Amino acid sequence: MAHLNEHYLKLKAGYLFPEIARRVRQFSEEDPEQGKSLVRCGIGDVTEALPPAVIEAMHRAIDELASRETFRGYGPEQGYEFLRHAIAENEYRKRSIDIAEDEIFVSDGSKCDCGNILDIFSHQNRIAVVDPVYPVYVDTNVMVGHTGPADPSGAYEGLVYLPCTKNNGFVPEIPSERVDLVYLCFPNNPTGSVATRGQLECWVNYALSAGAIIFYDAAYESYITEPEIPHSIYEIPGALECAIEFRSFSKNGGFTGVRCGFTVLSKSLMALTSGGKKKALHPLWNRRFSTKFNGVGYPVQRGAQAIYSQVGQAQVRSLIGHYLGNAQILAESMRSTGLEVFGGRNAPYIWVAAPTGYSSWQVFDKLLRDVQVVITPGVGFGVQGEGYFRVSAFNSRENAEEAARRFKKVRW
Amino acid sequence: MAHLNEHYLKLKAGYLFPEIARRVRQFSEEDPEQGKSLVRCGIGDVTEALPPAVIEAMHRAIDELASRETFRGYGPEQGYEFLRHAIAENEYRKRSIDIAEDEIFVSDGSKCDCGNILDIFSHQNRIAVVDPVYPVYVDTNVMVGHTGPADPSGAYEGLVYLPCTKNNGFVPEIPSERVDLVYLCFPNNPTGSVATRGQLECWVNYALSAGAIIFYDAAYESYITEPEIPHSIYEIPGALECAIEFRSFSKNGGFTGVRCGFTVLSKSLMALTSGGKKKALHPLWNRRFSTKFNGVGYPVQRGAQAIYSQVGQAQVRSLIGHYLGNAQILAESMRSTGLEVFGGRNAPYIWVAAPTGYSSWQVFDKLLRDVQVVITPGVGFGVQGEGYFRVSAFNSRENAEEAARRFKKVRW
Structure with a gap:
């Protein structure tokens, strides 16, 4: 049964x-x-209209689908080259971060990615989350069996909670116990805090020495106004070897009702097999996209691309x-x-x-x-x-x- | 590490x-x-333009997102009421199948659903697939650890393969060994075969008696021309208690590059806890949608709704x-x-x-x-x-x- x-x-x-x-x-x-x-x-949902450039691009894309000569069916599961290129160029290369197009995976949103990423990891990892926390990080771990039951305060057995308080400026300290996967989110929801370059360097150095992997949720990076605050964790040397970055078009382009985001996973990011061999995670994430996803709709990807135009x-x-x-x-x-x-x-x-x-x-x-x-x-x-x-x-x-x-x- | x-x-x-x-x-x-x-x-990808009614509906929806008065951000994760209603009415109630709007889960495509459905099941189930088979059914089971390695022919240890041959008209026979989850797909990809009402009745009766659940992939149902062939497994009495149906707008509306499909999971569908208690699966699938998904884009859902207009x-x-x-x-x-x-x-x-x-x-x-x-x-x-x-x-x-x-x- x-x-x-x-x-x-x-x-x-x-x-x-x-x-x-x-x-x-x-x-x-x-x-x-x-x-x-x-x-x-x-509510954490945008209220203003989509940018006119996005509206125009989506209308144009829909018109392409209206004629058999310009029709497009299945696209690449990981996203069209035109969008992956625009992302690599504008989000990373302009900041001197060396990301290849095929290290960018276009998805229907960061919430999906934050949950789906667990698919490519084993169940023996020790997981750390911040407190207060975006509930999706916690709940997706509960759902795959990475925790015991919740205590009366709502905290789940087996998760390592990293307090974010006024005393640490709402940026968690490096844990004293072993952790293998750590969720960080800056600019932070709900506290609105950001991590300085120095604080992110501490985290990257910790992850590199402990062999831990940072899940870095940067959905709100475009709200950063202070020039010294990093927009991407990959601005920190070594982060390509220890971090997966989650990005979204929801809060910059207003895509909460359109659905598009992306993850960055470098080919140099490794994890262990049970036999202790290091293997790249990129082929696993790529395979997950090919097998369990069929790409983001073409008009949506054209809309996302338009965010990177000058206008x-x-x-x-x-x-x-x-x-x-x-x-x-x-x-x-x-x-x-x-x-x-x-x-x-x-x-x-x-x-x-x-x-x-x-x-x-x-x-x-x-x-x-x-x-x-x-x-x-x-x-x-x-x-x-x-x-x-x-x-x-x-x-x-x-x-x-x-x-x-x-x-x-x-x-x- | x-x-x-x-x-x-x-x-x-x-x-x-x-x-x-x-x-x-x-x-x-x-x-x-x-x-x-x-x-x-x-290739199994459509080649012709989207229906004009879909094009118009998507243009209109995009115009709504262009103005703050009509803008929509996050929608319900399970799909807008207008689309769930159109589906329930046109696909099911018109065939006298009693499906509620909240038993329909709108997704970004059947491929995702076929893989994601495994999330709400335990790892102890015995899985049956047909042969020849749509590879996604197999690979998603491999990825979550439901199989051993593949043999030289490509068959994975631990899966039950149900041969579909000329002798059985490419409709698999009821397995002689115990299985808990069975993937069926009619009209079938790749064989183009359909199951008669009698054959589906056999499968439903088997599932009800064995406590098995049928994953019924009906992505090609709109190609059925013979009036006696069922379009939905729910045309068979008892199927609501033993089957999850997967449907797609890819091959009727030509949505392969737009991305929309849905699953139907009745509130009366039950499975066991390890303690042997029967529990409804609907709250689990609903929770998966709320936690790991953020809904299908609004213009896409309006496009799908337009498929159900008269024109x-x-x-x-x-x-x-x-x-x-x-x-x-x-x-x-x-x-x-x-x-x-x-x-x-x-x-x-x-x-x-x-x-x-x-x-x-x-x-x-x-x-x-x-x-x-x-x-x-x-x-x-x-x-x-x-x-x-x-x-x-x-x-x-x-x-x-x-x-x-x-x-x-x-x-x-």
């Missing part, structure tokens, strides 16, 4: 966003008038400028009321310390009831998020300004 | 299509003049008619030379027995050298494919007619 994968049964219900929705719904039912004036700063780059810069402008307005309004505010300079997220005596959820309830602003309670991202809340800058300017006005009115 | 997934190292190199490409290249180099006149009947349906019928017309022309030409020809009536593939004394690859070489037609050697799909070859009807009418003329000239 068919048996199911019991590791799924260990998963905690996706608690955070359904619970937010429940509380918002309850509030709106109790007070329909106030419910109508809600300003939502909770596309200017349009993306303007989008990022818009969201970072929101972040500044929101951060200043909260700072002006005496709150301690982090992030928001090189990221679309602001991480705010709750006033003394408030838990994350108490802040959530107070902001909802007093000023009808929806935020995300930090504890939803992990134990270390307790006492914090996340404010998203993904909004119209009008909404961001309105939220900022309301934050100023709150009496803590 | 990080360890890799060694099961990948058992995989045989993707031999078939690279080897075809190599032989074609060599021939074209040796005889550039003849090389120019090649007619390719090897879209007519355009799809015309496309299918075109390819089936090719199939008839190709099949007749080969029959006229005395070859034994199968499939092509309810499928875009024709499965041809090689004349006595010819192996699959000998036929390939002869057709390439004598008449410059490229086909696919049957042995590339499995041991039971030896002595057969596959002719694809995905082509322009002009090419199909030219190939048919050339087949008639061959002296066996």
Whole structure:
């Protein structure tokens, strides 16, 4: 008889966003008038239109599919050469990072890649995640059996949690115990923190000496404004030999509803067989793409390519400028009321310390009831998020300004 | 130190299509003049333009993304309600099959689904595949460790191979040994065979009694012309309790380069825990979608929806008619030379027995050298494919007619 994968049964219900929705719904039912004036700063989804260059490129590609002479069916599973080339050139070679086109794997998004990457690793690796954390890193490990059950705080047995706190500037310290795979994300969701070159050098040197591999999620790299902050982990010497980079078009090109991202996996990245032989991981990831994926749609890849045109780059810069402008307005309004505010300079997220005596959820309830602003309670991202809340800058300017006005009115 | 997934190292190199490409290249180099006149009947990829209704719907959706008022970011991971509803209504309720919208999971293609479905099953299941077989079923099982190494014929230890031969009409018999998961594909790639209602009833009854689950790949269902042949396994009573159906827009709407498909997994489909408890699989598949996938792009889903409009349906019928017309022309030409020809009536593939004394690859070489037609050697799909070859009807009418003329000239 068919048996199911019991590791799924260990998963905690996706608690955070359904619970937010429940509380918002309850509030709106109790007070329909106030419910109508809600300003939502909770969600990490873009709000503005796609860049015109992307729109034009996608229209053109669809017209190509409308005629048999220019029709394209199956493309290369790993992405069209035109897009892999644009990525290699613009994201890497311009920063003097030596990446070949065939070390870039175009996918339908970073969330898929972050989960799928585990396919090419054995089950005996020791896994480290940061806390607070993007839940996908944790849940995908639970699903394949890399953990035991969760404790009452939601932490899973067998995972190594690396605290990101105010004391370490929300950049985790090198673990004292052995780990084999480490998830890092900079600029960080949810804290909005970035890692300096020196901090990334420590991590790369650690990984090289321990034979560990870093899963480097740089989905928000285009929000980096400080010139000394690395955009790619491959700016650090040696990183090609110890890191896989995950990138996305969701938060620069606004592709959350279009779906495109990519991973970079260098041919020089090695891992061990059980017999202790070093083997390259590139053929495995390449084979996974060939066998379990059929490529990203052609119009989508043309849209992604357009992001790298001169006009596309200017349009993306303007989008990022818009969201970072929101972040500044929101951060200043909260700072002006005496709150301690982090992030928001090189990221679309602001991480705010709750006033003394408030838990994350108490802040959530107070902001909802007093000023009808929806935020995300930090504890939803992990134990270390307790006492914090996340404010998203993904909004119209009008909404961001309105939220900022309301934050100023709150009496803590 | 990080360890890799060694099961990948058992995989045989993707031999078939690279080897075809190599032989074609060599021939074209040796005889550039003849090389120019090649007619390719090897590939299972559509050749004709997307239906106009799809083109229009995708243009409209892209225009919506061009303005912040109508912009859409993240959609539901399992697909938009508008598409799930259109599928449930048109594919199932019209055939009196009771499927709810939330039992339909919209994905970026059947190839992904066929591989990903294994995520929700344990590693202790015994797996059966047909022979000849779509290689993705086999390779994805190898990758997760469900098999031992391959023998010299390419068959993997631990898999149960179900022969599909001329004697059983290319529909496998119920296995005599225990199996827990069975891959069936009708209309079949590569043989073009279909299963009758009676044959499917046998399979469903077997699965229900053995507690086995059928993975039913119906990517080619819209090619069925004979009214008594089931389009969905759910036309068989009890199938909702023992089968997962995989469907695709690749071969009806021509979406191979657009990427959209879906799975159907009923809430009444159960599997066992190791403790012997029956649990529904639906929450596991739903959780996989939420955690490891972020939905199909909005313009693509609008394109898929357009397939179900009245005008879209007519355009799809015309496309299918075109390819089936090719199939008839190709099949007749080969029959006229005395070859034994199968499939092509309810499928875009024709499965041809090689004349006595010819192996699959000998036929390939002869057709390439004598008449410059490229086909696919049957042995590339499995041991039971030896002595057969596959002719694809995905082509322009002009090419199909030219190939048919050339087949008639061959002296066996």
